[in-house]
Amino acid sequence: MAEAAIELRNITKTFGSVVANKNVCITANKNEILSILGENGSGKTTLMNMISGIYFPDEGQIFINGEEVVIRSPKDAFKYKIGMIHQHFKLVDVFTAAENIILGLEDEDGYDLKKSVEKVREIGERYGFTIDPEKKIYEMSVSEKQTVEIIRVLYRGADILILDEPTAVLTPQETQKLFAVLRRMRDDGKTIIIITHKLHEVLSLSDRVSVLRKGEYIGTVKTAETDENKLTEMMVGKKVSLNIERDEPKDCVDRLNVQNINCINREGVTVLSNVSFTARSGEILGIAGIAGSGQRELLEAIAGLQKLSNGSIMYLDPKTGETENLRDKTPMEIRDMGVRLSFVPEDRLGMGLVGNMDIVDNMMLRSYRKGKTVFLERKAPKDLAEEIISRLEVVTPDANTPVRRLSGGNVQKVLVGREIAAAPTVLMAAYPVRGLDINSSYTIYNLLNEQKRKGVAVIFVGEDLDVLLELCDKIIVLSAGKISGVVDARTTTKEEVGLLMTKSQEVEENE
């Protein structure tokens, strides 16, 4: 029997009337990587926040090395050598890596930044990180920031490391590097708890898996004795087909012809250079790339929200049969022509929806101009809201609930549902399944497929390569604002796309 490093017994936590965790019992051993698996809203993060002192459990006990402890604040958690790496990095942008790492520490030997910098370097070398302790956070890449987070908890001598969806923002290569580091830490005697909803990562990395579903503890299995299907079943309660349906594209005609567009952002950085592609009706065009490779700018350019320095975006209007250059149009004209953008940013609410307004009002953001009188007509948007709620299974008390109070996944359903409802000819969906659980993701995939069958040119920007490969017909890969490759989604491999995603960057670094 392995030695338990941390044990949770009957932990319960509620927020108002919402039960986030109910009677959860989980044990993590020394020298072990434990995965906590669950859909969105299953209470994984809440549970871990209770171990790290951000929240306090309503009921239940926590044992560390066999002794019962009370963790009331992050400080208490440090005391018990628990370190958490949050999904959203908790770093101060204008501080250096070292300053962030020593933040909150009370050393007896006083404040000595130079010594801290040295110690950070040592830790980096020991576990195989590459890090510059004196670099400012705002100059760092996502993966570097994560490294700072991990070193921060190691610096404090943490024995139990909790990582909340650590791979969500990493490229496949970076993920492999992280996993290697985690394995090295495990062999060094640490306990690693990793929160995730990516099954293949669970299987490749962890020793055991604990599954949560809707806040309840379902069970723990050894990774070696399970497989994807069994885990999915535990996670969702019913078997979800892992295959996304994909029809052969029919009656394809060129709908959108993007020619040599260039875009320079406000900081003077070239974010798009010489991007050319064609989106055809009845086809799903995937756009792959590491976050921030120009996906956002590209879609915004098509929607008329981004100024281009040159190039053209030719749009073939199916109603009139005429070809028009979208660069000369205002965003509203482009929208009225049927080009629709639904962009789900990292914080999910940042673009497209107003958090404090209810679902009906958010529907009206797109349709208020249709009213004939000076007063708002609420009937049509209300019907639309009700339809989206029932068709997409949006979990909400009613259509008059502020969007802010819905969970992330439900917010996204509202956003995507509204754009689809406008019967577009070009539908651009950026990260529509970002952070969604499997069931909701499939609902979105089906919606996109339905649009494809209707002859819409769908452009899908995604981060999960598996999904891109299964959902799309054609994939263009963006890397640092350039198209580094166009592949057929039916025949390509994940490795090929992953390589294309990082290819030209490496070339630039070598130059």
Next chain:
Amino acid sequence: MFATIINKAIVQGIPLLYGSTGEIITEKSGNLNLGIPGIMYMGGIAGVMGAYFYEKSVAVPSPVWCIIIPLIASLIGSALLALIYSFLTISLRANQNVTGLALTTFGVGFGDFFGGSLTKIFGEGGNLSVKVTADYYKTTLPFADDLGAFGKIFFSYGFLVYLAIIIALISAWVLKKTRVGLHLRAVGENPATADAAGINVTKYKYLATVIGGAIAGLGGFYFIMDYTGGSWTNGGFGDRGWLAIALVIFALWKPNLGIIGSVIFGGLYIAYAYISGLSRSASAIFNMLPYVVTILVLIITSIRSKKENQPPASLGLAYFREER
């Protein structure tokens, strides 16, 4: 002539320096305290009241108590106002702008009420004046007059001037070089991060706001005790409180830059007096100069957009740990 201008600029700048140092410390904790003008007013009137009651209560005021009692009264008065601000914005999470503006209105009203009526309440009439106390505060170093221009620029002030500069330098050092400073800056930049790192965000916010308020209050106190020589005039403090807040921006949230900035602002503030033939309206335009300079600084720093020169990232936002 030159020495006189510098001397006048410094004298004008000191209230602003106290105010801006206090506000910088406050803002570094993420609290945008627009109550500073009111707090500075409060620091002035509380000090005057302390001095007035002490002078009334004894036949021959002793120099030591004349210094200590008004100083403590001033610190308590402004700290109390800052404490009200802290309680409203930190514990009750009220809107910082609204709370601050309300406190400014309150502080100015409080000052004008007691400043204008204290002597009447005690049946004496006449202006509120604490000349005996003020004379102690105005005491300069004895050898200042012997050193000519040099002495005039550097040694011809009461001790509150030096205290302002020392406090600014210490604040700069604490913010930049100590763990407390690092933690305070973290609270103002990203309270969630600071919280997760085990820093007591509420404690830091309270302490920074109250200490900052007390320091800012000394600006009003200096103005009454030293600059005007102990006689209170309603509205005499003018818009110096707002200038102090403008100086925070001008100094890029660095107390040591605030020292230089305060002299520049002070100089600009009195520039009209040294240009002959100005009409009243033209001199009013000159009074705008510090604000114009502040806007220029804002434009330049915004264009350069260097992260270090921006206000604390979470300035003006309330922090609540379990917000979802």
